[in-house]
Amino acid sequence: xxxxxxxNENYCLLTVEEDNINxxxxxxxxxxxxxxxxxxxxxxxxxxxxxxxxxxxxxxxILTANRLWADSGMFIVTGIENENVKKLISISRLDTVLxxxxxxxxxxxxxxxEEIESSLKxxxxxxxx
Numbered sequence: 001x002x003x004x005x006x007x008n009e010n011y012c013l014l015t016v017e018e019d020n021i022n023x024x025x026x027x028x029x030x031x032x033x034x035x036x037x038x039x040x041x042x043x044x045x046x047x048x049x050x051x052x053x054x055x056x057x058x059x060x061x062i063l064t065a066n067r068l069w070a071d072s073g074m075f076i077v078t079g080i081e082n083e084n085v086k087k088l089i090s091i092s093r094l095d096t097v098l099x100x101x102x103x104x105x106x107x108x109x110x111x112x113x114e115e116i117e118s119s120l121k122x123x124x125x126x127x128x129x
Contacts, residue, residue: 001028005036011043011111012036013104015079016051021058029061033068042073045107049079054088066098074099074114078107 002017014036018025036044044065048054054062062077069075076099080086089095101107 001025001032003029003032005032007036007039007041010115011045011074011108012039012041013045013047013108015047015049018051020053020055021048021051021061022053022055023057026055026057026061029058030064033061033065037068043076043111044069044073045076045078045104045111047079047104048077048085049081049104051085052082054085059088059092059094062094062098074111076101076107076110078102078104 004013004015004017006013006015014032016025016029021029033044046062046065066075078101080089080100080102089098089100099110101110
């Protein structure tokens with residue numbers, strides 16, 4: 001599987017450099033998600049801007065990442081530009097389950113804002129005690 005992983009202090013940006021996320025690619029993608037999680041990435045942004053097709057195994061891999069980050073951070077899917085990919089995500093109702101943000105920069109801004117909100121909420125909780 002071809003991909004790039006840009007690891008940052010608070011998040012990892014994983015860009016899939018493949019046209020298809022199918023039954024051949026999906027197991028490798030799942031493994032990469034587990035490795036990134038085990039390396040301590042607090043949040044994951046999955047960039048799909050180069051992806052033109054996803055099958056059910058690809059959707060399963062994406063849901064695996066969603067579960068991995070469910071309790072400890074954010075999992076964001078971004079760069080869904082291909083109409084077939086958009087339709088599949090909509091038809092499968094994953095748009096109601098996943099956090100989908102249009103661009104990478106908006107996704108990173110979203111993470112930063114959530115971090116700030118969380119920090120402010122933590123300070124407020126300390127003051128209430």
